[in-house]
Amino acid sequence: MEFRVLGPLEVAVDSRLLDLGGIRQQIALATLLLDANRVVPVGRLAEAIYDEDPPTTARAQVQICISALRRMFGAYGAGEIIATRAQGYTLRVPPELIDAHRYEELAAQARRERDHENYDAAVKHYREALSLWRGDPLSGIDSRLVQSAASRLAEHRITTNEDCLQLELDLGRHHELVGELSELVAAHPLRERLRAQLMIALYRSGRQAEALQVYRLARETMIEELGIEPNEQLQQLEHAILTSDESLNPPPAPVRLTAERAPAAPTPVPSMLPTDIADFTGREREIEEIRRWLAEAAGDPDRLAVPVIVVVGKPGIGKTTIAVHAAHTVADRYPDGRLFADLHGGAPRPVSPMHVLERFLRALGVPGAAVPDGLEERAEMYRSLLADRRMLVVLDDAGSESQVLPLLPGNALSAVLVTSRSRLAGLAGPMHVEVDVFDSAQSVELLSRIAGADRVRSDEGSATTLAQLCGQLPLALRIAGARLSARPHWSIEQLVGRLEDETRRLDELKHGDMGIRASIAMTYESAGEEARRLFRRLALLDSRTFSGWVGAALLDLPPAEAQDLLDDLADAQLVEPTGTGHGVRSQYRFHDLIRVYARERLAAEESAAERSAALERVLGTLLHLAEEAHRREYGGDYVRVHGPARRRTLPPALVDKLIEDPLAWYERERPNLVAGIRQAAQAGFTELCWDLAISAVTLFESRIYLDDWRETHEIALRATRQAGDLRGQAAMLHSIGTLYITEKRFDDARRDFDEALTLFGKVGDDQGRALVLRNIAFLDRMGGRFEEAAEHYERALEIFRATGDHVAAAYVLHGLAQLRLELDDPEGAGRLLEEALRLSRHGGSRRVEAQVLHRMGEMHLQAGDFPRAAEVFRRTLEVVRGAGDPTGEAYALHGLGVARLRRGELEAAESALQEALTLAGSVGERLAEGRALLGLGELALARAQPRRATGHCERALALFRAMGAQVYEARALPLLTRARAMTAGE
Structure with a gap:
């Protein structure tokens, strides 16, 4: 048996390809193969299959996929190849049976041969490795997680190809490489290394004009697509070709570049790094990423640009600590010096590159009088001094690309570490190290190192709570630990008690020059006025996450303008994307301590009327979207009773994008719906409260969130009773009765339906009465009271026909048909079901269509037409x-x-x-x-x-x-x- 991922997913037995089944099954197999012989958690398999929106049945669906794969392998005597483990599954297969493993082994062997100067053998192994590829890895597997892994494989492939081609160029095989290089450049037009290799191959083949044409096309492509010139090395190569530089002639043998230290420069060796942190805690992954990437960059003889690493994170996350510690751990790789500058990017007046360059030039031995006056002149002198040196440059708290660009060395021997609250996307090709808060264990460990291990060990429960109140934020933990260290008579529980008062939490998280409020305030004050207003108003929302559209409602602005402001806040790390959803469906959140600060500013800078109006707009927009999602899912207002609450609409095109998949939208907004219903009740928006609760039932019922259903409706029912809103009470009682049906508490359901029917009658709401009568009929049928059931169904049907509610009428006809079946009247049931199917399709309700089809299948079963029944049930299953x-x-x-x-x-x-x-x-x-x-x-x-x-x-x-x-x-x-x-x- 052979497994192939270097192209379309294939499994071959004796050269015969197996049928791998449906796409979900293939995704599951691909995910297991990518981590062969390691446990793949069920959650990871579900994420691979469903991306960011797994249904509640995801675990069951994964089990179904695994069972199908086991049956497939079992047919070839390999049924035990997938083993069940405590947390997931393992694909047990010898690595040599997977083409990706054989490829990696061959590529590694090629690199070893190259390092031992066995160049012909190295090329042979490189070519064997590349011959295993059949196309794009795992092409046709529509899974974000799988394709992410596939993209890494594809990048490895092109890098290996480049390494092989470089070796063959050095062996003088330029003539035969021109065709292959031309194809690769056409496929990867932005790979500058491939462009350079093609130019050299053409030049050495006597085709100087064509080599120059390759450069011109590269320049046109990069300017058009990226807005930048080719890198300096490609420009120098063009110049060398124009002047027929002798250095371009083929070398007599490949030249091995070594990592020997450059001769010591006569200038001083600066060492400007701050002292390393004695109690540095955690961050093993981040430090290892930085070390690994710097090592890879240093070991790449073809690298032309200086490697830049940007450490990104919110205020107080520990970016500077990580950068300084990492710089100390790699300092010996940069014997010519370590430069450091705090750019104060979050301050009202950031440090200018002019000022930093003056400091750097002086540290490099340039006398003050010799420092040029202009920024460009200083930057040129700086780059010239570092041209042949191995220098590590650490730039802390960068606010923008313009602060960083003049401070970048011009060669690949040096390296740059930047910390910033922004990703600095304008820099060319940096590696980003995203820094998040500590986990609970790391938080407690840091507290132990600062406040004392015995002290923390004696009250670990309080220490864990303290870490949570600090939001696992390293700066807050450091302050809390320092306060405990300075007050040995305090217990940890005592500090916890002081921090539990949210209104004083930021006051408590201050010690000496360290303070959380000051750290956040610096970033807040540097934002624009409208961005600051959005930041404050986002604190109105009780949900831990919020969607991008809420900015438009909070500020009463067009969505595009509000989204730009939200992106500004995200760039400043005042809010953070959750990683779920993309584009207009993106979700965001506050860090807990940043939310506390936002609430302080909200209370201080916004009036009660402004806060109330903004909240009402958000809840009105949420209601508008929920109703649209409901209509698209059900094909109309089926099962809905509308309230008079004010809706705030969004542009139709935006609504289409947001709720392209109605149930996925409901799932994303679930926390906001639950929190919004609670907030509406607290704010006295009774009609919004019960209308939102009704709208949320579409989600609660379809995904079986019964606790959410119960909690929100109890809140809304209390609110309607306190406000004397009879229609709202009736709507809530009807919906709670429906919940009781779902829970099979039929007696409780009948009690609430009877009260709802009375209240709907008092307010003259015929639609509400019909909905209740339909559900009472269902209870009658389940209890075997067929005459009463028929009467209630007919009364409901009469109202729905009169109001033109086709979908609701279809559902009632479906219930009547079931009744006819139970009375052994399949012919009468058939007529009712045909009409119900027509009405459900006319109303566009797939859900009711499926229920009608299911009832048709049962009718065929009862009639003994089993083939037809099976066909109808298959159609139902598809729907x-x-x-x-x-x-x-x-x-x-x-x-x-x-x-x-x-x-x-x-x-x-x-x-x-x-x-x-x-x-x-x-x-x-x-x-x-x-x-x-x-x-x-x-x-x-x-x-x-x-x-x-x-x-x-x-x-x-x-x-x-x-x-x-x-x-x-x-x-x-x-x-x-x-x-x-x-x-x-x-």
Whole structure:
């Protein structure tokens, strides 16, 4: 068996390619292959399959994919190749069977041969490695996580290709390389190293004019696409070709570049680094990234530009500490000196590059009188002095690219470490080291080092709480530790008590010259007026995350303008992207201590009226988007009762992008919906409160967030009762009753429906009455009260027809059809279902269409038309999976399993019923779980396994009795009796 990822994903057995199944299955296999022989957590597999929006059934879906892969491998005697581990799965396969591993081994062997000056052997291994590639790695695997890994493989491939070509150029094979290099340059037009290699190959082949044309095309491409000139080395190469420089002639043998120290310069060797931190804690990953990248840059003989590393993070995160510590650990690699400057980028008056260059030039031995007056002249002298030297330059707290660019050396021997609250995207090709807060263990470790290990060890619980109150922010932890160290009579619990008062937290987090408020304030004050206003108003929101659109509502500005301001805040590290969502669907958050500061500024600088109006606009916009998402998911206002709360709309094009996938939008906004309902109640926005609660049910019901459903509706019901809002009370009681149906608490549901029906009647809301009557009819049907059910369905249908609510009418017709089936009238049920299907499609509701199709499948089952039933259930399954409805999927799988069972397809029936049982259990849908168990019981009887059938039927009966589902209880009893009788006769 051979596994191939260096091109489209393939698995071959004896040169025959296996059918790898659907895309989810392929993504799961690719993810396992990329980490072969290591445990891949279930969460990582789910992320790979669903990117940033895994459904609640993701774990079950991963299990299904793994089962399918095991069956596929099992057919070739390799069923145990995927092992289950505590946290996930491991693909156990000898590395040599994976083409990526063989490629890496060959490339490593080539580098070893090159280093030992076995150049022909090195080229041979390079070419063998490159021959394993069949195209773009893992092409066709539509997964962000998989493609991220694939892009790293692709980058490794082109670098290996460049290394091989350079070696062949040095061996004098320029003639035969021209064609290959031309193709590679066409495929990678921005790779300057490839351009240089092609120019040299052409020049050495006597094609000087073509070599110069390659440079001209490179220059045109880079200016057009990037707005920059080619790098200095490519420009120098053009000049050398123009002048027929002898250095371009082929060397007699490849020249090995060594890392020998350059001769000591006669100028001084500056050592300007601040003292290293004695209690440096954690940050192993960040330090290792910096060390590794600097080592790779130093070991790259073809590197032309100075390596630049930008350490990025919010105020107080420890950027300077990391940069200084990293600089000390690599100082011996830069024997010609270490330069350091604090640029004060967050201050009102940042340090100018002119001033820094004067300091640097003096440190390099330039007399004061010889320092040039102009910025460009100083920068030129600086670059000239560093031209042949290995120098490490550390630039702390850079505010902009303009502060940094004049301070960059002009050669690749030196290196630059920059810290900034911004990514400094205008710099060419830097490596970014993103710094986040400590984890809990690192936080407690830092407190131990400053306040004393014994002291912290004696009260670890309080120390952990203290770390949380500091937001795991290193500067805040350092201040807290210093305060404890300075006050040995304080207990940790005592400091925790002082910090728990949010209004005083920033006052407490100050010690000597260190202070969190001052650190954040410096960045806040440097922002523009509108950005500062947005920063303050974002603190109005109780949710820990917020979406990009909220800025427009808070400021009452067009979305594009507000997004620019939000991006400014993110660049300044005052807010941070969460990494979920992209573009207009991006999500952001505050660090806890930055939120505290924002709330201070909000209280000090915004009036109560301004705060209230801004909050109402945000909640009104959230309601507008929730209603749009609901309409697109359901195809109308089905199950909705509208309130009179004011909606704030967004441009239709933006709404289309935000809720392209309605359920994904609901999932992203779930914390904001729950927090918004609570805030609306607290602010006295009663109508907004209950209308938002109703709108959120689309999410709560489809993804089984029953705790959220209960909590938000209890809040909204209290608010409506306090305000005397009868319509709001009725809407809440109806929705809570629907929750009780989901939980199979039928008696509680009937009580709330009766009260809601009375209240809707008092306010004259016919739509509300119809919705309640429809649900009462369902309860009647489940309780076997068929006449009452028919009457309630008919009353609801009459109202929906009168109001033109096609989707709601379709749902009622679907309920009436089920009633006809239970009364053994499949012909009457068929007519009702045909009309229901037409209306649901006319209304654009895929959800109701799926429910109608499911009922049609049951009708065909009852009529004994099992092939047709199976086909209808398959169509149902396609619809519910497309709609992201796991509950509907469980029911559709159950129906498909029963249809296959009745056709005698026992293996296929078991697969569908087991999948239905797993899925129903994962989403808490007890009725579907009971029906799947009943199907498995019938299957066991068909296999003459009465004991297993008895177990399944007893579990199903217990579920039906617990929820009061008498109709299904009546179906389970005869099957259980038969199973027990067969068991007794064994």
